[in-house]
Amino acid sequence: MNYRYEVIYFMYSVFLKDKMGGIGVKAKLILFVVLISTIVLGTTLQRSDEYLQRQNEVKLAVEFFLTFEEARDIIMKHYPELKSDEEVRRFIVDRDIQRRTIDGVEMYFGEFEHNLFTRDPELVKREPEWSAANTLLVKYLLSEYGPRQTPFANFKPAFSPYFNPKDYLVEYTVNTERSLLPEKGSLKIWFPLPLQTATQENIYILEVTPEEAVVGVPRIDGDIAYVLLEFDLSDLKEDLNISVKFTFRHYQQQFDIDPEKVGEYDTESSLYKNYTKSEGSIFFDESFEKLARKIVGEETNPYLQAKKIYHYVVENILYSYMAHVAIEAEGIPESVYSFEHGYGDCGTQSIIFSALCRSIGIPARAPGGFQIFTGQLGSHFWAEFYLPNYGWVPVDTSAGQIATYTLGITEDERQNFIDYFFGNQDPLRFVVQNSVDFMPDERPADAQFLEITLQSPFIESEFGNENLGVTMTILDSFEMKTILLR
Incomplete structure (x- = not known):
């Protein structure tokens, strides 16, 4: 998903699953009390409604930073036939x-210029250089990962989609800097x-520095994967320097x-009930069902x-x-916004796809984290729907849609690219959360800044963050580097 505003337990659960049955009741009780205490102590920081409202006001304004005059100049650059402010x-x-x-x-959304092209095929034709990078991407992905291009050395087994x-x-x-x-x-x-998912494994946390700041152990199973670091700023004398390094495999x-x-679906199963209900960003009602x-x-x-x-x-x-x-x-669900406006990026499209599926009883979700199309991490979301006898099937509407606003490809390439992203997926992914x-x-x-997805770090500061200033300061120095090992 192009969630752009980044400016601004597997090992643990395996231990519990493998060892819980082999220890006594007293030990279990002690472990339970320790876990509950950890949770309670970890959530003692409370925020007033007024404090959270100030943070929310920052969120409402941060993406809208263009004046009418600036927006007008951008629009008239691409549409010179417009002669007046009216x-x-x-x-x-x-x-x-x-x-x-x-x-x-x-004020106007700071990223709207890109949307002029994706919503107007005629503008793409008038300024063909805009889609040049898309042309290369479409051809590359088709040649490397299209269903007809499976290399012999990595021949797909008949019994597995991975x-x-x-x-x-x-x-x-x-x-x-410490002074900030x-x-x-x-x-x-x-x-x-x-x-840890069916498509992602061999996850190794190589380094977390400073090690003493790590709370508990890294979580790499469940529904969302993360490592939590905590600092007592009274003890921080030097600059805040953090490094997190890990490897993983994606299929x-x-x-x-x-x-x-x-x-047939088991409509009484927890999977079916959890992924066919209306909730959060994946909201639906009778209007969604009617459309579906x-x-x-x-x-x-x-x-x-x-x-x-x-x-x-x-x-x-x-x-x-x-x-x-x-x-x-x-407080607007993403599915509702997309339903009412008729547009959306990778996350929003994945969410409305999931909402439409759920509205007619097809389990669906919107997993994501990052794509690695250009060799470096780019925030991204896609969708999956569940089929009995097959499992979770991938869908990437926004990836497939690239071909609809790209010049320099044949109609066969265009259709093959769109078709590919239903039921297939490239290995250039990094999954952080199941939905x-x-x-x-x-x-x-x-x-x-964006709670529906953990793509840039979440940050909590006991003091000085009413206007998300600490959050912005840390995110401004946050960097990600990616190396393809094989």
């Missing part, structure tokens, strides 16, 4: 350019880690699904229904960078 304002309304009033002044593994080394660093941080109080930082996916072999029923028509097979919904999203939900932070601060809205067990007391 024509520009009419264009802004017609194109539904994101804007909001801040301190009595209408093959062609890639190993990655990732390092995070934070280097923040509060003099005292606690500081907590949550860093995203790779999540390519290629599902060969026979619609006739899709089993219209999309699928008379089709009753869940695989073919999901395929129809995939193509609907690709063809109708226009790709657009989103003001996610403000949308979250306003949106999952939060760490030790939930931060401070508001986060």
Whole structure:
């Protein structure tokens, strides 16, 4: 998902699963009390409503930093036929350019220029250089990972959709000047880690520095993966220097699904109940179900229904960078925003795909973290829907949609690229969470810039963070580096 505002237990659970049955009741009770105490002590920091409201006000404004004059100049650069402010304002309304009033002044979404292209094929034709990088990406992904390009050395086994593994080394660093941080109080930082999944394994935490700041152990299973560091700022004499280094393996996916072999859902299972309900960002109501029923028509097979919904999203939900932070601060579910406006980026599209599937009884979710298309981490989300006898099947509407606003490719390449991202996925991924809205067990007391996803670190500061100043300071020095090992 292009959640752009980054400016601003596996080992543990294995121990419990393997060892719990082999220790006495007294030891179990002691361990339970220790765990509960840890949770209680870890959540003692409380925030007043007024404090959180100040943080929320920052979130509402941070993505809207262009004045009308600046927005007008951008628009007229690409649409010189617009001659007056009145024509520009009419264009802004017609194109539904994101804007909001801040301190009595209408301000415009800072990333809207990109959206002019993804929403207007004629503009792409007039300025073909804009899509040059997309052309290279489409051709590269098709040649490397398309279903007809499976290299012999990594031949896909008939019994599994997972093959062609890639190993990655990732390092995070934070280097923040001591003078920019509060003099005292606690500081907590949550860093995203790779999540143990069917498509991602061999996760090794090589280094966390300073080691003594780590709280508990890194969590790499469950629904969201992270490592938590905590500092007592009274003891911090030098600059804040942090390094987190890890490796993981991610597999390519290629599902060969026979619609006739899709089993029946166990509607009483926890999986079915959890992933067909309306909740959080993946909200739906009868209007979603009405649209989904219209999309699928008379089709009753869940695989073919999901395929129809995939193509609907690709063809109708226009790709657009989103003001996610403000949308979250306003309490608007992403699925509702996309349903009402007809656009969205990778996260929003994945969410509305999931909501439409759920509304007609197909379990679906929006996992994500990062893509590694260019060799470095780029924030990204996609979707998955569940099929009996097959498991979680990947869907990436926004990746497939790239071909719809790209020049320099054939119509066969365009259609093959769109088709590929339903039921298949490249290995250039880094999964952090199984779906949106999952939060760490030790939930931060401070508001986060974007709480539905852990892509840049979550930060909690006991003092001096009312306006998210500490958060911005640390994120400003946060860097990520990625190396493909094989």
